[in-house]
Amino acid sequence: MFAIVEIAGLQYKVEQDQKLFVNRLSGEKGDRVTFDKVLLTVNGATTVGAPAVKGIAVEAEIIDHVKADKVIVFKKKRRKGYAKKNGHRQSLTQIQIVSITGFEGAKKSAKKEETTKLAKKTPKKGDDLTLIEGIGPKVAEIFFEAGIKSFADLAKKTKEELEAILNPKGAVYAAMDPTTWPQQAQLAADGKFDELDALKGKLKGGKA
Known part of the structure; x- marks a missing residue:
């Protein structure tokens, strides 16, 4: 010593x-x-x-x-x-x-x-919301800060509630269409990832 x-x-x-x-x-x-x-x-x-x-x-x-x-x-x-x-x-x-x-x-x-x-350095705990078609890392971060940390949290939200969170963040986020996000999140929360993948294959940017 x-x-x-x-x-x-x-x-x-x-x-x-x-x-x-x-x-x-x-x-x-x-x-x-x-x-x-x-x-x-x-x-x-x-x-x-x-x-x-x-x-x-x-x-x-x-x-x-x-x-x-x-x-x-x-x-x-x-x-x-x-x-x-x-x-x-x-x-x-x-x-x-x-x-x-x-x-x-x-x-x-x-x-x-x-x-x-x-x-x-450790990522914040919660589900990886970027698995939802149309949600990127920045949107996932915005939702995390708003208390939406899991697929179950997201599944409970309505399109209008999600838009209310996104709109104040700027024009890019206000232009997003979160219509299918709660539906996708519910499939993920239920562990139905095959069905989620099938649904995502029909979507483009989260839109039907």
């Missing part, structure tokens, strides 16, 4: 009990600090944040504040007689990773997101 976490502007791969040096943090020796910008976790499965993994946090303990080895910075301008030499020691904090917490909550959050995505 490990995580990629952002600490003081830099990204680190960390595991429990690991010791590492990071840019100077505020706090005293022995203090606990928490980092919640976790970009990736691997705990059996890999979870990538967008940008951070929700619910995951890395807790660490400050061990010491130190300075890194001196770095020499030498600047020179050619033919200008300019030369300057400086030394720099970066201030660092040594920390130890105490725990990577929140995996249970992250799993629930990920599962919830996955369920939401799946729900968006």
Whole structure:
């Protein structure tokens, strides 16, 4: 189990009990600090944040504040007689990773997101009304939104009721003739698909 976490502007791969040096943090020796910008976790499965993994946090303990080895910075301008030499020691904090917490909550959050995505991709439950001659996917969607979700629902409607649903959707739908749709739907609801196919063979766009 490990995580990629952002600490003081830099990204680190960390595991429990690991010791590492990071840019100077505020706090005293022995203090606990928490980092919640976790970009990736691997705990059996890999979870990538967008940008951070929700619910995951890395807790660490400050061990010491130190300075890194001196770095020499030498600047020179050619033919200008300019030369300057400086030394720099970066201030660092040594920390130890105490725990990577929140995996249970992250799993629930990920599962919830996955369920939401799946729900968006999963077709709405109900009969496939496009089996009715003259009904396409868009009309089936309009009927679904109007509460007509099954062949039985459609069979109960009159031509006038169906026209009242279609007419406000525009001229294309207002021009449709739903006269035979309840009859076809009743055959489908009764499981008489051979008779339905025979009837559909005599129709054109749902019209007799």
